[in-house]
Amino acid sequence: MNLRTTNHAKPPLIHPPGYKKSNIPIGNPNNPMQENKLSENTLITTEIWDESIPQPWSFSKKNNNKSKKFRLIMTWELGKTYAQTKVLDEKDALIYYYIDICSPIKNKGNVFEFQDWYLDIIKRPNQSPVLLDEKEFEQALNLGYLNQKDEKLARKTLNKIMNKLQTKNQIKTILF
Numbered sequence: 276m277n278l279r280t281t282n283h284a285k286p287p288l289i290h291p292p293g294y295k296k297s298n299i300p301i302g303n304p305n306n307p308m309q310e311n312k313l314s315e316n317t318l319i320t321t322e323i324w325d326e327s328i329p330q331p332w333s334f335s336k337k338n339n340n341k342s343k344k345f346r347l348i349m350t351w352e353l354g355k356t357y358a359q360t361k362v363l364d365e366k367d368a369l370i371y372y373y374i375d376i377c378s379p380i381k382n383k384g385n386v387f388e389f390q391d392w393y394l395d396i397i398k399r400p401n402q403s404p405v406l407l408d409e410k411e412f413e414q415a416l417n418l419g420y421l422n423q424k425d426e427k428l429a430r431k432t433l434n435k436i437m438n439k440l441q442t443k444n445q446i447k448t449i450l451f
Contacts, residue, residue, distance in 0.1 A: 288411075288414055289393070289411045289414050289415060289418070289420075291415075291420050292390050292391055292392060292393065292415060292420055292421065293390070293391050294388050294389065294390055294391070295358070295375070295377070295388065295389055295391055296386050296387070296388045297310065297318055297320050297349075297351050297386055297387040297388065298310075298386050300322050301322060301324075301331075301347060301349075301360075302322065302324050302330045302331055302347075303324075303325075303328055303329060303330050303331075305328065306322050306323055306324055306325065306330075307322070307323045308320055308321065308322045308323075309321045315353075316352060316353040316354070317350065317351070317352050317353070318350075318351040318387050319348060319349070319350055319351075320347075320348075320349045320351065321346055321347070321348050321349075322346070322347040322349070323344060323345075323346060324344065324345040324346070324347055325343065325344050326343045326344070326345075327343055334362065334364075334370065342364035342365045342366070343365070344364075344365040345362055345363060345364055345365065345370070346362070346363045346367070347360050347361075347362055348360065348361045348362075348363070349361075351380055351387035351389075352380060353379075353380050353381065353382055353387070354379050354380060355379065355380050356376065356377060356378065356379055356380075356428055356429070356431075356432040357374050357375060357376055357377060357432055357436060358374070358375045358377055358380065358389060359372065359373070359374050359375075360372070360373040360374075360375075361373075369400055370399070371397050371398060371399045371400070372397070372398040373395060373396070373397055373398075374395060374396040374397075374398070374436060375389070375391055375392075375394075375395055376392050376393075376394035376395065376396075376429050376432050376433050376436075377389035377390060377391055377392050378390040378392065378425070392412065392415070392421060392425060392429045393408045393411040393412040393415055394406070394407070394408055394409065394412045394429055394433055395407040395408050396433070396436060396437065396440070398440055403440075403441065404436075404437060404440040404441060406433070406437065412429070
């Protein structure tokens with residue numbers, strides 16, 4: 276179904292795009308976080324995701340993993356139109372890489388931030404990459420949450436990353 280032709284009288288199924296900030300945990304606001312500034316342009320944040328306290332979702336249930344603690348290691352590079360997260364279990368085994376397609380990452384007063392443009396890629400070890408939230412992206416375009424310039428940049432970034440991951444399995448050249 277082409278969402279661009281959907282009747283706009285229906286209530287939106289999605290929210291306006293949100294911002295992710297390097298000083299705010301992805302999960303529970305009480306999750307411990309560390310920052311490591313590698314350079315003026317690159318920041319690494321590490322969040323400890325403990326499922327013994329309430330979280331927005333469960334890594335253990337979604338991934339059939341018995342761990343209750345996870346590390347989310349996120350790379351923020353100024354100007355990039357993607358942010359990369361490496362998810363590890365409590366034994367430091369890789370669960371997956373997660374890539375947010377986003378507005379160019381900015382630094383505002385020592386806080387790196389971006390606008391999340393809905394599109395995400397998940398790459399599990401020894402599996403093909405999977406594109407997530409494409410319908411939400413189309414709805415955001417339909418509702419005017421993203422403009423044509425944003426759409427073009429998001430699709431260019433998505434295609435570049437997916438091509439590298441599918442044809443060459445170059446996760447190491449994109450991530451970390």
